[in-house]
Amino acid sequence: MTRNDAIKALIEYLKQQQCITDLEKDILDTANEISKNPFDRNSAENKVRTNNLNYPEIFAAINLSPATTVRPFSQVSDDDVRYNLQCQLELLCEKRLGGNQ
Numbered sequence: 603m604t605r606n607d608a609i610k611a612l613i614e615y616l617k618q619q620q621c622i623t624d625l626e627k628d629i630l631d632t633a634n635e636i637s638k639n640p641f642d643r644n645s646a647e648n649k650v651r652t653n654n655l656n657y658p659e660i661f662a663a664i665n666l667s668p669a670t671t672v673r674p675f676s677q678v679s680d681d682d683v684r685y686n687l688q689c690q691l692e693l694l695c696e697k698r699l700g701g702n703q
C-alpha cells in the first residue's frame with residue numbers, strides 16, 4: 603500500500619466513525635480544506651495556522667524540510683498554501699497511524 607493509499611484509507615475510515623479524537627477531526631478538516639472546489643484561501647490559511655498551533659512538532663518538521671521556504675501568507679500562492687496543507691495532512695496521518703495521539 604502506498605502512502606497516498608494509506609492516507610485515503612484512513613480518511614475513509616475516520617468518516618465512518620461515530621466518535622473521533624481531536625487529531626482525527628483535524629485530519630478530516632485538513633483533507634476537506636485541500637479538496638474544496640473552489641479553493642477557499644482564507645479558510646485554508648486559518649486551517650494551516652490552527653494546525654501549526656495544535657501540532658508544533660509538525661510545524662517544525664515542515665519548516666525544516668529543504669523544500670520549504672518560510673514566507674508570510676501574503677507572499678505565497680494558493681498552490682503553496684495547498685502544498686502546506688498537504689504536508690500537514692501527511693504528517694497528521696503519520697502521527698495518527700503511529701499511535702502518537
